[in-house]
Amino acid sequence: QTLKALVPPGEIGVKFDDIGALEDVKKALQELVILPMRRPELFSQGNLLRPCKGILLFGPPGTGKTLLAKALATEAGANFISITGSTLTSKWFGDAEKLTKALFSFASKLAPVIIFVDEVDSLLGARGGAFEHEATRRMRNEFMAAWDGLRSKDSQRILILGATNRPFDLDDAVIRRLPRRIYVDLPDAQNRLKILRIFLAQENLEPDFEFDKLARATEGYSGSDLKNLCIAAAYRPVQELLEEEKKGSKTGVAPALRRLNLDDFIQSK
Numbered sequence: 219q220t221l222k223a224l225v226p227p228g229e230i231g232v233k234f235d236d237i238g239a240l241e242d243v244k245k246a247l248q249e250l251v252i253l254p255m256r257r258p259e260l261f262s263q264g265n266l267l268r269p270c271k272g273i274l275l276f277g278p279p280g281t282g283k284t285l286l287a288k289a290l291a292t293e294a295g296a297n298f299i300s301i302t303g304s305t306l307t308s309k310w311f312g313d314a315e316k317l318t319k320a321l322f323s324f325a326s327k328l329a330p331v332i333i334f335v336d337e338v339d340s341l342l343g344a345r346g347g348a349f350e351h352e353a354t355r356r357m358r359n360e361f362m363a364a365w366d367g368l369r370s371k372d373s374q375r376i377l378i379l380g381a382t383n384r385p386f387d388l389d390d391a392v393i394r395r396l397p398r399r400i401y402v403d404l405p406d407a408q409n410r411l412k413i414l415r416i417f418l419a420q421e422n423l424e425p426d427f428e429f430d431k432l433a434r435a436t437e438g439y440s441g442s443d444l445k446n447l448c449i450a451a452a453y454r455p456v457q458e459l460l461e462e463e464k465k466g467s468k469t470g471v472a473p474a475l476r477r478l479n480l481d482d483f484i485q486s487k
């Protein structure tokens with residue numbers, strides 16, 4: 219039951235097409251994960267084309283690392299388990315070492331499976347020195363041992379995918395086990411435009427809405443920032459309507475929201 223809680227409900231089904239930009243990242247994941255999971259027979263001969271057991275996604279917050287991990291599971295036809303630093307060490311879940319063992323045996327039953335370790339630095343970060351909790355240290359050792367112990371049959375079908383904003387906090391033992399590292403960057407103007415088109419695909423925009431102006435006006439925004447901006451902008455016509463209703467100008471007909479314009483976004487920044 220506890221382990222089932224690690225499989226997030228409802229969010230599975232997101233695809234690469236739901237992710238704007240990040241074309242190079244998607245291409246790398248296609249070769250490293252999707253193909254070996256979908257066509258294991260192509261990777262079972264010789265030594266050169268061995269599927270890798272660990273991949274690290276690193277980059278600034280909100281750039282879509284978690285979303286990529288979920289979409290990757292869909293695209294690879296794999297199950298998805300999500301853990302973070304606190305999942306295995308939570309006092310509610312009991313003995314972290316036992317839970318770690320159970321996690322890996324659960325994973326081999328669910329294979330093909332992607333074990334997504336969000337904030338991998340907090341679960342498996344640099345050793346905490348004298349003040350590190352003994353239970354944390356044992357859990358970490360157990361995790362590494364179970365990871366190393368994935369039999370070669372399982373290693374094709376169980377992937378550990380770590381994500382972090384702080385790659386420099388990872389110690390060598392973890393870095394070595396995550397041999398493929400993929401940088402997930404902030405989007406440039408062209409890529410912000412692609413992301414905005416996805417978020418605004420179903421919205422009631424003014425005709426000739428100037429996507430390119432909005433993309434240029436959002437320098438430094440992550441995908442997550444862009445999403446929050448779009449939500450705030452979409453709320454403005456709702457708020458205006460509510461204010462009009464408050465003034466008593468109800469017409470009796472079902473209220474129609476006005477179209478969104480560029481100014482709604484600029485004002486919401």
Ligand code: ATP
Nearest residue numbers: 236237238279280281282283284285413441442445
């Ligand atoms: P953190 O490092 O803070 O955990 P993250 O890199 O894992 O962040 P996500 O949690 O995947 O980022 O992104 C947050 C939300 O932002 C996503 O659920 C998604 O709605 C949106 N998002 C971010 N990047 C993109 C993108 N390239 N295309 C579409 N949506 C995106």
